[in-house]
Amino acid sequence: MEQEKPFCAYLYDLPKLRNHVNQLITSLPSVSRLFYAIKANSDETLLRALAPIVHGFEVASLGEIEKVRAIDKHIPILFGGPGKTQEEIEGAITHKVTLLNVESLHELQLVNYVASQKGINVDILLRVNLRSSVPNARLKMAGVPTQFGIDEIHIPNAIESAKSLSNITLCGFHFHAMSNNIDAKAHAEFVDRCFDLSKMWGETFELDISYLNVGGGIGINYLDLENQFDWMDFMERLNTVLAKHKDANWKVLFECGRYITSSCGYYAAEVLDIKQNHGEYFCVVRGGSHHLRLPAAWKQSHPFTIIPIEKWPYPFKRPEIKEAVVTVAGELCTPNDILARDIDVPRLSAGDILLFSYVGAYGWAISHHDFLSHPHPDHYYIEAMTRKWIT
DSSP states (O other), X not given: OOOSXXXXXXXXXXXXXXXXXXXXXXXXXXXXXXXXXXXXXXXXXXXXXXXXXXSEEEESSHHHHHHHHHHOSSXXXXXXXXXXXXXXXXXXXXXXXXXXXXXXXXXXXXXXHHHHHHXXXXXXXXXXXXXXXXXXXXXXXXXXXXXXSEEGGGHHXXXXXXXXXXXXXXXXXXXXXXXXXXXXXXHXXXXXXXXXXXXXXXXXXXXXXXXXXXXXXXXXXTTOTTSOOOHHHHHHHHHHHXXXXXXXXXXXXXXXXXXXXXXXXXXXXXXXXXXXXXXXXXXXXXXXXXXXXXXXXXXXXXXXXXXXXXXXXXXXXXXXXXXXXXEEEOSSSSTTOEEEEEEEEEEEETTOEEEEOSOSSSSGGGSOTTGGGOOOOEEEEEOTXXXXXXX
């Protein structure tokens, strides 16, 4: 991969991705289904790698539906999102979305209207905005005032409305309440609460429930890579919860994004310069938050490894620091373009490569690619058969 320009690329380890997801699927209880939430990373190569393994995809727009259908015409799709348009609902029907998560009383009416115009029936789940959520999750979609779902106290009204509409079938409930939770015990307790509420509503309103969608929200510990979400502990606790609620006999749906693809992705950026300002060292890389927005968005340092590069092509002195504390900045004209702050490094030189890990989710997909019109990074994928990087 020799090149004249400073190196900057996303790297995806496809065998690692497949092995990781196969392990998740294998350990799931038989009543559970694992969907990939493609908002985390809708890269076509990753979707093609995942399609034969996961039970389906979760999407949040018509554009995402079309991306999924471009690679698989029949794989199950769950469709969520707080602001669905009539065009998107019509598109969901055309592309045979499996379940549509309804997020408001108005949306309930709109889905029924579109379905009636087409003379069909649509299977839906009601998305619940719980009055409480997992306390230590990084982001909360429920338990606090947000635009997501239907307030738990209004769910009885939504159920009554759903039962009165002729072109929808209420198949269960959807509880995507948080993002980036790394506490397995708290996550199992959350699933238990979802069961309790759904059973109560099912009994009260005599519902024929088929699905309990407990969302995603399982996270990555970017600050301590050795202390990640304990999936196997969660599976043990989940089996206990399922045994407690075995009378329900529902399919339990998970729609994970970050936890599925994060660990397979890497972002590599070459060090352009090292300087000292106001007594602090700064390392400027080819790239930055326009490629990898996650650190700036969450105001945290992203983990990286230094890949030393011995070659130095210039006849003048190479910028270098040893046993120093450095802040990693990008090439953008803003002081917010920081990827990692106050990091101890044994040695760092211009021309070295910083390899950021756990960027397979919410990395390139959420970044403002064209700010300042810098070049985009390359994208490489490693495959099992060739063990070579391919573009």
